[in-house]
Amino acid sequence: MSWLTPDDSEDPYADYAERLRVRPNPKANKPRTKRRPEHAESITGMITGVDRGRYSVLVPEDSDPADARERDVTAARARELRRTPIVIGDRVQLVGDTSGDEGSLSRIVRVDERATLLRRSADDSDRVERVMVANADQMLIVVAAANPEPRVRLVDRYLVAAYDAGIQPLICITKTDLADPDPFLAHFSALEVPVFRSAYDAWPLDEIRASLAGKTTVFVGHSGVGKSTLINALVPEADRAIGHVNVVTGRGRHTSSSSVALRARTPNASDGDTGWVIDTPGVRSFGLGHVTSEGILRGFTDLAELIEACPRGCTHQEDARDCELNLAIENGELDASGAARVESLRRLLK
Known part of the structure; x- marks a missing residue:
């Protein structure tokens, strides 16, 4: 059947738009927008654990800052955050069921601005960074005097990552x-990094707790x-698994499989004196592929004055022309420990 009539012969499509039937489909015809709801009713929490897409979040029991009570909430990330890494230490905004009751699930809708961000890569050739911890104030580098043997360059890498992130490094050397431990610690004496020493069943817990008070420290x-x-000595209720060193390879077995934040309370201290301890899985390598040369140089503050005097574009390598590091070694301005620091710097820059 034709829609045309004799009067339409001159312009058969004159009123086509008026006769076109549009099927209602509000969902399909709704204009798209990138604006997200503000979630004015959201509450703030801190990420303390991550397990297969579920996040443990600590939130205050009451909005009153004087109320120190807290509760644990389980949350999932909102769809708009699917490409945003959420890690231990993050402060996040939650909506939904934040009661913390068994079976309840809230939703993370926003990640607050981070003060610091500790990162690593799989290896030095990998430019993809892995976000480890957010908002840490300090990094406690735990290293054994023996069994397994201490590795100077691994500690150098930790120091570079800490300085690059703006985190204060500390060193705890065990099994003294x-x-x-003195020959090993001599490599870092010029950096003035605080050092704690411990022997079997003799931990300087009071000193370490004092350094943790009011801080978030990643181990x-x-x-x-x-x-x-x-x-476990600092936080008895943590019950972290303890491994052993393989007598054949001299390597430790991975026991901590995931990161977790734990409250470190000082006996008979107020809540303001407590700190946070973030335990991370033990690693045998620490890639710095994401760190720039400037970030690496920040990890060697003891050499900063010499580096600043180098000619523009200096690579700071042994074959670099007029490099102040070479001149300092030749003139005896740097002792054996300082020369070893230069060697570590050059290996990392390569």
């Missing part, structure tokens, strides 16, 4: 009853150095 270290043992 097995070997003299890092090679597998088998005693990191989990130290955390």
